[in-house]
Amino acid sequence: MLERLNQAMDHLERHLDQPLDVAGLARIACTSEHHFRRLFSALAGMPLSEYVRRRRLTVAGAEVLTGEASLLDVAVRWGYGSNEAFARAFRAVHGVGPAEARRTGAVLRSQPRMSFRLVVEGSTSMDYRIVTKNAFQLAGVKARVPLVHEGMNPHIVAFIKGLDPETVRRIEALSDQEPGGIVNVSDDLAGSRAEGTELDYWHGVVTGADVPEDLDRLPVTAGSWAVFTVSGEFPQAVQHLWRDVFTQWFPSNPYESRPGPEISKVRVSADGRTADAELWIPVRQAAAAARSRQAGTSRT
Numbered sequence: 001m002l003e004r005l006n007q008a009m010d011h012l013e014r015h016l017d018q019p020l021d022v023a024g025l026a027r028i029a030c031t032s033e034h035h036f037r038r039l040f041s042a043l044a045g046m047p048l049s050e051y052v053r054r055r056r057l058t059v060a061g062a063e064v065l066t067g068e069a070s071l072l073d074v075a076v077r078w079g080y081g082s083n084e085a086f087a088r089a090f091r092a093v094h095g096v097g098p099a100e101a102r103r104t105g106a107v108l109r110s111q112p113r114m115s116f117r118l119v120v121e122g123s124t125s126m127d128y129r130i131v132t133k134n135a136f137q138l139a140g141v142k143a144r145v146p147l148v149h150e151g152m153n154p155h156i157v158a159f160i161k162g163l164d165p166e167t168v169r170r171i172e173a174l175s176d177q178e179p180g181g182i183v184n185v186s187d188d189l190a191g192s193r194a195e196g197t198e199l200d201y202w203h204g205v206v207t208g209a210d211v212p213e214d215l216d217r218l219p220v221t222a223g224s225w226a227v228f229t230v231s232g233e234f235p236q237a238v239q240h241l242w243r244d245v246f247t248q249w250f251p252s253n254p255y256e257s258r259p260g261p262e263i264s265k266v267r268v269s270a271d272g273r274t275a276d277a278e279l280w281i282p283v284r285q286a287a288a289a290a291r292s293r294q295a296g297t298s299r300t
Helices: 002-014 022-028 033-044 048-066 071-077 083-094 098-104 154-161 165-173 236-252 287-299
Strands: 128-133 136-146 183-187 198-207 216-220 223-233 255-257 262-268 274-285
Touching: 002 022, 002 033, 022 033, 033 048, 033 236, 033 255, 048 071, 048 083, 048 098, 071 083, 071 098, 083 098, 136 154, 136 165, 136 183, 154 198, 165 198, 198 216, 223 236, 236 255, 236 262, 236 274
Parallel strands: none
Antiparallel strands: 128 223, 136 198, 136 216, 183 198, 183 262, 223 274, 255 274, 262 274
């Protein structure tokens, strides 16, 4: 998987001055566009679009300093329709405008070319199971909140504290399948997964029952789910598991993420310091693995 990702990165670098073709990069990596975006963000720590912007302006910065092309020519080559638009983007990355940088030989910032490699950090294994579920629905209440990578999310905390206890009891009574009981759900999250990205946060249950009209409802299509468990300090253990799934488990296994809500079932200790949690990630067999299996079937 990492080798294919690096092939995609090589292709991106060779075509850096052309429109970003995420679908083409995903084909090189033998995965879906959705999974490519998610995996890149988790591994790189930034959205793909932000990395490409920084790389383009890094190379553009070098061209500005050499002085061999006009600023407008440099701007057009790197996708900016005017000197003004180029200057705004250039200043956002380098802290100085291109004209001033050329005139004074200013110090510029550089985004290094990125590649991925496997680093063995420990011997801790990740336990998981694959569950195939029929179509179901989420029932509960939701709020639009910003993503927080580390620590408690104050927007989610305030939302849950504001819920009526009787409403929560009614929601929990609708639970009739795995994962049982109240679950926390992230949905409609931008592929970048950048800090502050907005998402739909659900406080609800997984159910096949009829949902009262005064509750929010989200139909979920049938499919497979990778289920991970963790116990540890709250909320760090749950947040780190989420990170490790995308940075360690996906690159090492023949699966890719598919569109769908991400579900966590968290049971916090009485003192609020630790928790036991299950994380449900919608997955499908990776494209390369599926083709290999089909080829094997055709030979039998």
